[in-house]
Amino acid sequence: MGSQNTQAEIRHYDSARQASLSGNHIDESVYDTLVKSVNDHMSLSHRWYAMKKKSLGLDTMYKYDINVPLAGEDFLKTNFEDGKKMTLDALNILGSEYIDGLKKEFDNRWIDAAENKGKRSGGYQISVYDANPFILLNWTDKLYSTYVLAHESGHAMHSYFSSQNQPSQYADAPIFLAEVASTFNENILTDYLLEKYSDNKQISIFILEQYITGFIGTIYRQTQFAEFEHQAYTAEQNGTTLTADFLDKLSGDLVNKYYGPAIKETGTRTQSWAYVPHFYMNYYVYQYATSWAVSTALSNRVWNREDGALDNYFNFLKAGGSDYPVNTLKKAGVDVTDDEYLKQAFAVFEKRLDQMEDLLK
Secondary structure (H helix, E strand, O other), X not given: OHHHHHHHHHXXXXXXXXXXXXXXXXXXXXXXXXXXXXXXXXXXXXXXXXXXXXXXXXXXXXHHHHHOOOOOOOOOOOXXXXXXXXXXXXXXHHOHHHHHXXXXXXXXXXXXXXXXXXXXXXXXXXXXXXXXXXXXXXXXXXXXXXXXXXXXXXXXXXXXXXHHHOOHHHHOOOHHXXXXXXXXXXXHHHHHHHXXXXXXXXXXXXXXXXXXXXXXXXXXXXXXXXXXXXXXXXXXXXXXXXXXXXXXXXXXXXXXXXXXXXXXXXXXXXXXXXXOHHHHOOOOOHHHHHHHHHHHHHHHHHHOOOOOHHHHHXXXXXXXXXXXXXXXXXXXXXXXXXXXXXXXHHHHHHHHHHHHHHHHO
16 A cells, blocks of 8 residues: 555655546546445445344344345256346346347357366456457356356446447446446346246345345445545555554444444454455455446336436447546446435335335234
8 A cells, every 4th residue: 555655646646546546537536425325325234234133033143144044045046048048038128139149148158157177266257359258157056146147248248249339449348337237237137036026025035135235245345345445545645554453443443334233243353354355456346336336226227117228228338448437327327426326226225125124024
């Protein structure tokens, strides 16, 4: 952090954050707006933890209890073929042009799905200009794998449509935009499954908890990390030595603020920050939170078939990196310098909490 602050000063930036965000012409107000909005809606995540604590019948709920599933088992297990069909059915709302692209992906060996010895874990997508994108998965037959397929297919279709509509130098979207297309598909898949299984209480609880956990893990937790990162950078810039004890207190206080009164702190405070590799990537993590909030706003409009929403989304997919990220999103109908998109995302999240609370009654 000290080196980043020094380099920013040498290059006449006000701060390391300003220097880092300037690469994509992101105003610092985008960062501050995110942090403020998440703090303004902290009661929603606290409500979830209190709801889960009550449902589990716990007198004391520790951080490690958060991962205990309310549904009690994995529902909607699917093999790879079933997962592809489920993804196609969910994303059918995007129209024939999108579905045609997905079918090419599914039918022409763009995906390496099977687990294999020596294969890296997780799911990834890589774009190749003037050729098709490729996806790496590790399929497990759990619903989670279908979500990963939908997620990586979002990246693939973003690459596919950008490559078709942009020259090579503008085809790749910056990270600030890339996670929008992937999480958009996850949100649409959730809408589809909740509608399809609306009469099945246990499956609905299972889907809702997966959504709520994802929302909190991305928007709240990544903003928690963003707060920690910026406070640490600012402290160092102001002359504070970043000892482990200082960072422990800084991170620990934020952890307790974000988890709220229902959760009891566990483990060492060093565990809350020292293992996170993204802190060495210089103001990177906040983009996960902005992307999920943007995709929530956009997918909600498309799912509700608002006028112009689908056209705006396709304009976004086809834009690639042809303009600065803030401008590209404005053309899609989202202004990230304003907090309206965040309010829309939290409204969807609150709706999900209401649905879960009704089911748990």
